[in-house]
Amino acid sequence: MDKNGVSSFVSIMRGCNNMCAYCVVPYVRGGERSRNPESIQREAKELFENGYREVTLLGQNVDSYNWKNESGVVGFPELLEKVALIDPLLRVRFSTSHPKDISDDLLHTIARHNNICRHIHLPAQSGSSRILKLMNREYTREWYLDRINAIHSIIPDCSLSTDMITGFCTETEEDHKESLSLMELVGFDFAYMFKYSERPGTMAARKLKDDVQESIKSERLSEMISLQNLLSAKSKKNDIGMVFDVLIEGFSKRSVDYFSGRNSQNKVVVFPGGDFKKGDYTRVLIERCTSATLIGTII
Numbered sequence: 001m002d003k004n005g006v007s008s009f010v011s012i013m014r015g016c017n018n019m020c021a022y023c024v025v026p027y028v029r030g031g032e033r034s035r036n037p038e039s040i041q042r043e044a045k046e047l048f049e050n051g052y053r054e055v056t057l058l059g060q061n062v063d064s065y066n067w068k069n070e071s072g073v074v075g076f077p078e079l080l081e082k083v084a085l086i087d088p089l090l091r092v093r094f095s096t097s098h099p100k101d102i103s104d105d106l107l108h109t110i111a112r113h114n115n116i117c118r119h120i121h122l123p124a125q126s127g128s129s130r131i132l133k134l135m136n137r138e139y140t141r142e143w144y145l146d147r148i149n150a151i152h153s154i155i156p157d158c159s160l161s162t163d164m165i166t167g168f169c170t171e172t173e174e175d176h177k178e179s180l181s182l183m184e185l186v187g188f189d190f191a192y193m194f195k196y197s198e199r200p201g202t203m204a205a206r207k208l209k210d211d212v213q214e215s216i217k218s219e220r221l222s223e224m225i226s227l228q229n230l231l232s233a234k235s236k237k238n239d240i241g242m243v244f245d246v247l248i249e250g251f252s253k254r255s256v257d258y259f260s261g262r263n264s265q266n267k268v269v270v271f272p273g274g275d276f277k278k279g280d281y282t283r284v285l286i287e288r289c290t291s292a293t294l295i296g297t298i299i
């Protein structure tokens with residue numbers, strides 16, 4: 001649960017059935033176990049009744065959420081819909097999606113409900129199909145881009161973020177350029193970027209050589225960060241002139257004369273005050289931006 005009293009988190013599953021070569025999760029948390037959808041729905045409803053206005057459904061791979069009992073099967077799209085139907089004033093987010101599993105059915109469910117947020121975090125990790133194979137991610141660059149096209153066509157106002165790793169075992173300059181070109185093609189709004197660092201016990205540690213020099217990993221990472229800074233700036237500039245519903249989370253860190261909140265796309269929006277409290281919604285016209293924030297006025 002977040003300290004702001006507005007955003008909350010609900011775990012919908014534990015563990016992971018995938019075996020990404022660099023990851024320790026399957027070893028430390030075991031295989032996937034999905035929680036009973038009714039208890040998830042009850043928990044989210046209680047949070048709403050206690051004043052929370054946003055719930056993020058959490059799992060290592062939410063797209064493979066799967067609850068079975070005598071009365072049938074509940075997959076992630078159905079679960080998401082159940083939570084969205086609690087109240088139109090409850091915003092619903094989720095994390096993390098896996099590119100190999102994110103389905104059109106899920107995207108249509110998001111598109112049907114205004115309170116399911118228009119933001120998908122879809123970790124690409126690399127733009128090179130050769131590296132993705134070594135990472136055991138079970139998708140290719142083409143598959144990833146196809147899923148991005150599906151998101152754009154089904155939810156045109158959806159923002160996109162990702163995780164990227166630079167310097168994974170055997171990564172060449174060409175593989176690295178493919179990661180950069182994938183980022184440019186998608187135009188991510190935000191990205192978490194890391195240098196590869198070997199974790200003991202993982203498949204990569206057992207079977208692959210961590211053979212990219214540290215200095216090259218660092219160079220590639222800073223090149224990637226510079227590119228993402230440009231993409232993030234472009235994404236914010238494109239929002240100037242747009243109107244968003246903003247869920248107010250409190251005062252801006254810089255000044256109590258400004259409120260701070262987020263739009264459905266998960267971008268931080270600040271605007272000069274009015275008669276509001278945390279958890280209220282208001283419509284804001286975006287007039288300018290900084291590197292991290294959209295700035296606007298209430299309309």
Ligand code: SF4
Pocket residue numbers: 016017018019020023024025026060061098
């Ligand atoms: S990276 Fe994510 S999907 Fe892959 S094994 Fe780890 S937790 Fe599972």
